[in-house]
Amino acid sequence: MPNGLDKPETTLEKIERMDRRIVFLAIAITIILPLIWPLGLPIGVSPQVDDFHEAIESIPDGSVVLFPNDYDPASKAELYPMTVAILHHFFKEDRNLKVIGLGLFPAGPPLLQKAFEEVAVDQYGAEYGKDFVNLGYKEGREIVMASMGESIPQTFPTDFFGTSIDSLPIMQGIKNYSDIAILVNVSAGYPGTKEWVQQVVSVFDVLMVSGTTGVSAPEYYPYYNSGQLAGMLEGLKGAAEYETLIEEQGIATSGMDAQSLGHLVIILFIIAGNVLFILNKRNKNRDRGGRF
Amino acid sequence: MARRSIPTAIAFFFGAMMVVNYFVPWGWFSDRANQVQEWGLIVVAFAYILGALNVMRVHGHKIQRKEEDWRFSIVTIITMVVMLSFGLMPEHWAIGGMERGSPFLWMFDNMYVPMMATMYSLLAFFIASAAFRAFKVRSLEATLLAVTAVIVMIGAVPLGGILLPGSMELRTWIMETLQNVGKRGIMIGVALGAISTSLKIILGIERPYGRD
Amino acid sequence: MWELLGIWIQVFLTLAIFSFLYRDNPFYKFAEHLFVGVATGYWVVLQIRNVLIPNLFQPLFGEFSDPWLVIPLFLGLVLFMRLSDKYSYMSRWGMAAVVGIFSGLAIFGFGGGDLIIQIRSNVMPFIDTEAVQAFTQKAGVITFLNILSNPIFIIGVICVLFYFFFSTEHTGALGVVSKIGIYLLMISFGASYGNTVMARISLFIDRAQFGIVNWIPTVIIGILMIIAFVVLAITGKVDPKKQF
Numbered sequence A: 001m002p003n004g005l006d007k008p009e010t011t012l013e014k015i016e017r018m019d020r021r022i023v024f025l026a027i028a029i030t031i032i033l034p035l036i037w038p039l040g041l042p043i044g045v046s047p048q049v050d051d052f053h054e055a056i057e058s059i060p061d062g063s064v065v066l067f068p069n070d071y072d073p074a075s076k077a078e079l080y081p082m083t084v085a086i087l088h089h090f091f092k093e094d095r096n097l098k099v100i101g102l103g104l105f106p107a108g109p110p111l112l113q114k115a116f117e118e119v120a121v122d123q124y125g126a127e128y129g130k131d132f133v134n135l136g137y138k139e140g141r142e143i144v145m146a147s148m149g150e151s152i153p154q155t156f157p158t159d160f161f162g163t164s165i166d167s168l169p170i171m172q173g174i175k176n177y178s179d180i181a182i183l184v185n186v187s188a189g190y191p192g193t194k195e196w197v198q199q200v201v202s203v204f205d206v207l208m209v210s211g212t213t214g215v216s217a218p219e220y221y222p223y224y225n226s227g228q229l230a231g232m233l234e235g236l237k238g239a240a241e242y243e244t245l246i247e248e249q250g251i252a253t254s255g256m257d258a259q260s261l262g263h264l265v266i267i268l269f270i271i272a273g274n275v276l277f278i279l280n281k282r283n284k285n286r287d288r289g290g291r292f
Numbered sequence B: 001m002a003r004r005s006i007p008t009a010i011a012f013f014f015g016a017m018m019v020v021n022y023f024v025p026w027g028w029f030s031d032r033a034n035q036v037q038e039w040g041l042i043v044v045a046f047a048y049i050l051g052a053l054n055v056m057r058v059h060g061h062k063i064q065r066k067e068e069d070w071r072f073s074i075v076t077i078i079t080m081v082v083m084l085s086f087g088l089m090p091e092h093w094a095i096g097g098m099e100r101g102s103p104f105l106w107m108f109d110n111m112y113v114p115m116m117a118t119m120y121s122l123l124a125f126f127i128a129s130a131a132f133r134a135f136k137v138r139s140l141e142a143t144l145l146a147v148t149a150v151i152v153m154i155g156a157v158p159l160g161g162i163l164l165p166g167s168m169e170l171r172t173w174i175m176e177t178l179q180n181v182g183k184r185g186i187m188i189g190v191a192l193g194a195i196s197t198s199l200k201i202i203l204g205i206e207r208p209y210g211r212d
Numbered sequence C: 001m002w003e004l005l006g007i008w009i010q011v012f013l014t015l016a017i018f019s020f021l022y023r024d025n026p027f028y029k030f031a032e033h034l035f036v037g038v039a040t041g042y043w044v045v046l047q048i049r050n051v052l053i054p055n056l057f058q059p060l061f062g063e064f065s066d067p068w069l070v071i072p073l074f075l076g077l078v079l080f081m082r083l084s085d086k087y088s089y090m091s092r093w094g095m096a097a098v099v100g101i102f103s104g105l106a107i108f109g110f111g112g113g114d115l116i117i118q119i120r121s122n123v124m125p126f127i128d129t130e131a132v133q134a135f136t137q138k139a140g141v142i143t144f145l146n147i148l149s150n151p152i153f154i155i156g157v158i159c160v161l162f163y164f165f166f167s168t169e170h171t172g173a174l175g176v177v178s179k180i181g182i183y184l185l186m187i188s189f190g191a192s193y194g195n196t197v198m199a200r201i202s203l204f205i206d207r208a209q210f211g212i213v214n215w216i217p218t219v220i221i222g223i224l225m226i227i228a229f230v231v232l233a234i235t236g237k238v239d240p241k242k243q244f
Helices: A011-016 A020-036 A047-058 A073-092 A108-124 A142-150 A193-204 A217-226 A235-245 A251-291 B002-023 B027-064 B070-088 B103-133 B140-156 B158-163 B167-202 C002-021 C026-062 C067-083 C088-122 C129-137 C141-165 C172-213 C215-234
Strands: A064-070 A098-103 A132-137 A182-187 A208-212 A232-234
Touching (some): A011 A251, A020 A251, A020 B103, A020 C172, A047 A073, A047 A182, A047 A208, A047 A232, A047 A235, A064 A073, A064 A108, A073 A108, A073 A182, A073 A235, A073 B103, A073 C172, A108 A132, A108 B103, A132 C026, A142 A193, A142 B027, A142 C088, A182 A193, A193 A208, A208 A217, A217 A232, A217 B167, A217 C088, A217 C172, A235 A251, A251 B103, A251 B140, B002 B027, B002 B167, B002 C088, B027 B070, B027 C026, B070 B103, B070 C026, B103 C002, B103 C172, B140 B158, B140 B167, B140 C172, B158 B167, B167 C088, B167 C141, C002 C026, C002 C172, C002 C215, C026 C067, C067 C088, C129 C141
Parallel strands (some): A064 A182, A182 A208, A208 A232
């Protein structure tokens, strides 16, 4: 018998050991329903998100922004909405910012390219090679970051599509980090924010902000506290807060109701799991007491 | 003897170049160090291709020996070859290149992206099941962990502000201070460990690239 | 036309992978193997197009601008010796170069980026006068907690490091210090767990949004898949009670 006694399982024990596919179904329904019928809960803005926004506001018009998008489809759910929101901020007010994108995850650059096309080109009429560029992917992780400190054109002789960067107006006069006003990193882990801080912020003294997945965000708080990161966005929640701040409600905002209910259900699961655990333990002890 | 000393010498040369570059970051030497860095990223790229060959070999063996699920291995090899062929075709061919609309990017958008995103989203279900089954509060340590997790979860979402007013501010304080202390401690500890391991590697005391 | 076909393929592959939640099955296995093929092919193409051509082949064979590049070419090629039994030791030369560079960069990355700056940031006044001022202006739970922040950092980091490093027996006063260290670490792990839940839920939200936007193919393919599962269960090829 599963309870170790010669008694049949009680209902409570059965619930505690129920088929986990019931849990799967519960979580799926809780998340899907508010996506179909949204609740429209108001979204507050955290101080780190405010700081992120401020940092981008603080650079002069016409500056060059380095925009490494270090993620792949595994974290697209959290980071793609973030990329879109950040691009809105770059191009919304006619600040003439020059955005140099790249990606240190092999599957990153096509996602970045899609965001560039959907936001920069379609909504703001920005021009490839003049207002923004996608340098594509480069293997080597920290080596790439360190190497760009010496020379960006030497590290990235061509863009994502194989075009020589000498032929792109945006890259004229760009040598290394001293030509970059701010490093805006969207990061899913290694290589990403931690390595940019270690190899670039601390060595070349570059202003940096980071948008990151919920999983890696807690790890980067020491950098935010020490000022190595001027601002931070945490996961889909960070993206939604940013959308609120720049008044461009998008996919992240529309997911926040589902996020709310999802958290609530998980918390209920934790509570239910523990209540059942305590009740069953108590019952078991009582049975033992009766027996011996 | 040479088998042992050549890789050690190579690791020392490449590692020492990087270290010295921090102290002498100018002129001729810096150019050389940068050149060496560039070499590094090229060698790592080869490692990826070696990895791909390995995948092909493993699945090839499976098909050859008709092991379990060998028919699915045919799918892997065919798609790999198709992807490689589209991707390596010259841009000026109608179906070559990596621009939007090319077959290579079409396969990336319609196969790679949805499958990888879905595989990771399965974790939402497993973490829910773990929350119910495994998250048992058995000690003070476990209680602290659970209570923090719950506050962080509830404070992160709009609903939290309604159910528990002030939870967002409390979460911010926890993230910036209370949990940050542990993270800072770990960061300092890991940094010390990483520095000493790196020194050992450069000096040939530790040889993670293999030994005889 | 291609776009529409693409959507249907996306929906099929998404549902095929989700079907793993029901149990391991041929749809999932097909998608899994397809993924490995597409991903490996993609990676190799990117390494060749974005790294090897612009950084190696073009300057070495196209422009003849940098003959020294034969060194990384050689170190890269010897990696393939791993596939041979006799010369596999040569593959270590390439690995050693990579490991050497990473180690060199790590020393200053971790030293300058993490160790020194994190210790320096932890050197702060025990009493934060700004926080006290804020509290006197607006007394509340958060403003009070903010006063505690500096002492928590100063004492807390020492406790955590003590727990990690000191190999003396953790009893008496030292026991209390290391116990506080453990508690702070547990809080830290709790926060990480909370954020991990947040991230995982977001991942499913993305897929659910995709399914809702493309609900017609999702419903049609979903129903067809369920029928397939019923058939498989009736013919005895899949046991519906068994999981994974």
